[in-house]
């Protein structure tokens with residue numbers, strides 16, 4: 001009888017702008033993303049393209065299967081934050097994933113249903129499992145940093161969550 005794969009414990013990444021709950025099994029990684037700001041779509045974050053151009057221009061080469069069949073370059077201007085995060089993560093992962101045969105195609109999917117879930121919750125799934133645990137966490141750390149830059153660069157409203165600075169002199 002084949003051994004039943006044991007799920008790793010969920011891991012939480014948390015910051016004032018969003019939290020991520022990660023769960024991996026042998027073949028995929030599931031991420032529950034909870035947004036803690038009122039920015040849920042890049043349409044309220046007009047500098048997103050600029051930040052991506054400066055930090056992660058290769059993201060525009062992604063194939064993106066979206067409702068409007070728009071190329072990612074157009075899609076990114078008006079897409080849900082969870083979907084943007086998925087693409088950022090995939091780009092960092094493709095940099096880290098060493099595949100000598102280049103046969104493996106990294107894929108992701110982002111779903112949300114704000115009638116069942118609270119508004120601002122996304123479910124992201126990647127086709128990479130716990131044998132790649134190390135690179136998944138490394139890519140997650142990079143993707144979290146970049147998303148924080150996007151949310152802060154763009155957003156006056158996201159900054160209300162930060163403590164007001166005391167002005168001196």
Ligand SMILES: [Zn+2]
Pocket residue numbers: 063064065066083087
């Ligand atoms: Zn996409």
